[in-house]
Amino acid sequence: MFYREAGQFKTTYEADQAIFPIRQDRIGIGVILAIAFIVIPLFGNDFLINAVMIPFLIFSLAAIGLNLLTGYTGLLSLGTGAFMGVGAYACYKLTSAFPDVNILICILGGGFVAAAVGIVFGLPSLRIKGFYLAVATLAAQFFLDWCFIRVPWLVNYNASGAIEVPLRTLFGVPITGPTAAPATRYLLVLSLVVVMTWMASNLVHGRIGRMWMAVRDMDIAAELIGIRLLPTKLTAFAVSSFYCGVAGAMMVFLWYGGAEAEVFSINLSFTVLFMVIIGGLGSLIGSYFGAALIFILPIVLRLAPTTLGVSINAATIEHLTFMIVGALIILFLIVEPHGLARLWQIGKQKLRVWPFPY
Amino acid sequence: MRVKHLVLSAALAAAVGVPAMATSAPAQEGIYVPLFTYRTGPFAGSGIPIADGMRDYLNMLNERDGGINGVKLIIEECETGYDTKKGVECYEAVKGKNPVMVNPYSTGITLQVIPKAAVDKIPVLSMAYGLSASADGTVFPWIFNPPATYWDGASVFIKHAAQVEGGLDKLKGKKIGLVHLDAPYGKEPIPLLEALAKEYGFELKLYPVPAADMQNQSSLWLGVRRDRPDWIYLQGWGAMNPTAVKEAAKINFPMNRLVGVWWAGGDDDARPAGDGGKGYSTLDFHAVGTDFPVIQDILKHVVDKGMSQVASKDKVGENLYNRGVYNSMLIAEAIRNAQQITGKKVVNGEDTRRGLEALNITEARLKEMGAEGFAAPVKVSCTDHNGHHKVFVAEWDGKKWVKKSDWMEPMRDKVRPLIEAAAKDYAEKNTGWPKRTEACDKSS
Numbered sequence: 001m002f003y004r005e006a007g008q009f010k011t012t013y014e015a016d017q018a019i020f021p022i023r024q025d026r027i028g029i030g031v032i033l034a035i036a037f038i039v040i041p042l043f044g045n046d047f048l049i050n051a052v053m054i055p056f057l058i059f060s061l062a063a064i065g066l067n068l069l070t071g072y073t074g075l076l077s078l079g080t081g082a083f084m085g086v087g088a089y090a091c092y093k094l095t096s097a098f099p100d101v102n103i104l105i106c107i108l109g110g111g112f113v114a115a116a117v118g119i120v121f122g123l124p125s126l127r128i129k130g131f132y133l134a135v136a137t138l139a140a141q142f143f144l145d146w147c148f149i150r151v152p153w154l155v156n157y158n159a160s161g162a163i164e165v166p167l168r169t170l171f172g173v174p175i176t177g178p179t180a181a182p183a184t185r186y187l188l189v190l191s192l193v194v195v196m197t198w199m200a201s202n203l204v205h206g207r208i209g210r211m212w213m214a215v216r217d218m219d220i221a222a223e224l225i226g227i228r229l230l231p232t233k234l235t236a237f238a239v240s241s242f243y244c245g246v247a248g249a250m251m252v253f254l255w256y257g258g259a260e261a262e263v264f265s266i267n268l269s270f271t272v273l274f275m276v277i278i279g280g281l282g283s284l285i286g287s288y289f290g291a292a293l294i295f296i297l298p299i300v301l302r303l304a305p306t307t308l309g310v311s312i313n314a315a316t317i318e319h320l321t322f323m324i325v326g327a328l329i330i331l332f333l334i335v336e337p338h339g340l341a342r343l344w345q346i347g348k349q350k351l352r353v354w355p356f357p358y
Numbered sequence: 359m360r361v362k363h364l365v366l367s368a369a370l371a372a373a374v375g376v377p378a379m380a381t382s383a384p385a386q387e388g389i390y391v392p393l394f395t396y397r398t399g400p401f402a403g404s405g406i407p408i409a410d411g412m413r414d415y416l417n418m419l420n421e422r423d424g425g426i427n428g429v430k431l432i433i434e435e436c437e438t439g440y441d442t443k444k445g446v447e448c449y450e451a452v453k454g455k456n457p458v459m460v461n462p463y464s465t466g467i468t469l470q471v472i473p474k475a476a477v478d479k480i481p482v483l484s485m486a487y488g489l490s491a492s493a494d495g496t497v498f499p500w501i502f503n504p505p506a507t508y509w510d511g512a513s514v515f516i517k518h519a520a521q522v523e524g525g526l527d528k529l530k531g532k533k534i535g536l537v538h539l540d541a542p543y544g545k546e547p548i549p550l551l552e553a554l555a556k557e558y559g560f561e562l563k564l565y566p567v568p569a570a571d572m573q574n575q576s577s578l579w580l581g582v583r584r585d586r587p588d589w590i591y592l593q594g595w596g597a598m599n600p601t602a603v604k605e606a607a608k609i610n611f612p613m614n615r616l617v618g619v620w621w622a623g624g625d626d627d628a629r630p631a632g633d634g635g636k637g638y639s640t641l642d643f644h645a646v647g648t649d650f651p652v653i654q655d656i657l658k659h660v661v662d663k664g665m666s667q668v669a670s671k672d673k674v675g676e677n678l679y680n681r682g683v684y685n686s687m688l689i690a691e692a693i694r695n696a697q698q699i700t701g702k703k704v705v706n707g708e709d710t711r712r713g714l715e716a717l718n719i720t721e722a723r724l725k726e727m728g729a730e731g732f733a734a735p736v737k738v739s740c741t742d743h744n745g746h747h748k749v750f751v752a753e754w755d756g757k758k759w760v761k762k763s764d765w766m767e768p769m770r771d772k773v774r775p776l777i778e779a780a781a782k783d784y785a786e787k788n789t790g791w792p793k794r795t796e797a798c799d800k801s802s
Contacts (some may be wrong), residue, residue: 039490046450046453046454047450047453047454049452050450051446051447051450051451055443087786098788106749149568156787160788161465161468161541161542161545164469164473164541164784164787164788165473165788166787166788166790167788167790167791172789177473177788178474178476178477179477179790238394255446255474255475256442256443256470257470258469258470258473259442259543260442260466260469260541260542262442262466262541262569263442263443265569265570266570283382299447302437303451311437311666313397313398314395314397314434314435314436314437315395315398315435315437317437318397318439319398320397320438322398346766
């Protein structure tokens, strides 16, 4: 009833090809952004900001990164955790070598180093495909993981082998380290994630994104219409790793405030991959849905009993959470194998014709 | 179709809604003591007895004495699964509820929490784990790790080895292996062992066990068989320990030369090796068994009433269970001190920090607590947040741990300079590390 485009006429090609052609969508995005930028920092408590929103945004960014590679280009990767780690360690090395350089530049720098590493490990993708490529990226995961533990130079010869995040300021306001206010860190993460999502959206709607999708759908056909496979696949690896690297650097600097190599283990790769699959392959909004389902849902389940006043043992809650999340993942995949993004699309379509479906 | 979508969207809406309203727990009358525990995950084997012990002692105080000086303790467990991510989440969740202290029970989580402690005014009690350097109270006013650091532990191990060999000079030319978890926790003793290796002329061999391969150590022990070290120090945790002990028994490594740090001394660490595990030794700083009034009180007031989560009654008094009890004794004493110093009934984190700094459990106090002979006296001061207390070596006789050596003093003169240097280094690397502003209490 409220969600339909009747009466919204497009008079230019630009308007017709806009990412959000329907006015209600644009209003919706505006409202979401307003809530994210204004309401949450003003009214959210520390727990909501620190333990829910910041990690959610960071995971969303990592999922977008992997989605560009797996969802848009069709290259399966199990090295996400390692690429995130490269971003984090590179950022740490950069900021300890150049303490006066703005930490934002270091975070983005970490992303570029991750992109370079991603290109190196993406080289085999020209020859190997599908599951075999997954195994090749798995090798990247193990090798980089090994480096994080074994190369003391990466952690500045710290005895405990962990990254410790120093205090860094932006315009005189502390943004990393323990004294940084949660809201500041949240706003920084949010801005970076929003800008990078916008960039990703432009990328996938443009020439490069179309090349990626052509390669995904059929690489021989893509080659025949003049798309050079190697550069295409490598740009996918580079951009994807860049996103993952930035997410990793933000994870350590703006969320954890310190990390050990264990954080970037294969489990992280799987977590992000599940987010992408459940959220929807080849969908940016799906990355957010996936991150919400996999990361926020367990927190909600853990909190629900105490909020409702039921007392259950902490361990039992944990076991229940595992079971419920597992069941929900299966349920969602049975209901819609193409992920939550597809569900969202179906829902919107139904709303458009409601209440007179045809 | 419609219903299905309705359900799905309701689920999504709930997912977004609940975190916003959660965590604003009502402020109850009492002292809030959060316990970070892990009863799930790969480290649950070590985590469950400790969680039970910690919880039962505090519950016992509530049941027997009605809390501490009449103030009930509100005990809440937060499940971390030994996962740093969940640990940080737990920390954020309890932060707003005015906790008197946090016990992260994982070196990884401790490292995350250390910088936050001073900002949030919540002291961290990482009992004999965590960052060794945090024993320096001038740099880390909010972090406490009594009764001994890993470096103390490693130095006692070397002392013990020297005693058996017949003197520190006999260590020259010997090979000493360190089987350790490849994580910050496992790596902690390396700097001290390296320093001692240089000093006493023994060769240090490192055998790291990646967390993913905890239960798959056969190749590592092949290496051990090839190198034939004279002594092995085991710095492991969770499923890694029983595996290591079993593997050592399999290659016929002389078990009395395999010494675990105190965290490798669970009953379930030694038991699976069967008879082969006899002689396996571990460092320890409290007694095992139930022959103490305090443990009897726990049995009477908590376990027999069915308020405990222990799987069976005979688990009470196991080494790691008693470790948990010991940990809670420190918590309770710190709270008691804090009440005494401030004169307040309901204390907060800042008060408890002072209470921890004034921690001084004498023999007489131990007797009052019903723990005579259970542990050695503990004293913490303003500058020394650890105390570097004595530990002893216990041996597994096939059924239980038996005290084998006397209480041994760590090599304080070797450990303390390293700690001060490491603390300084930590503060230097973390630019903007705050200088200590908290005044020292006179009593400490």
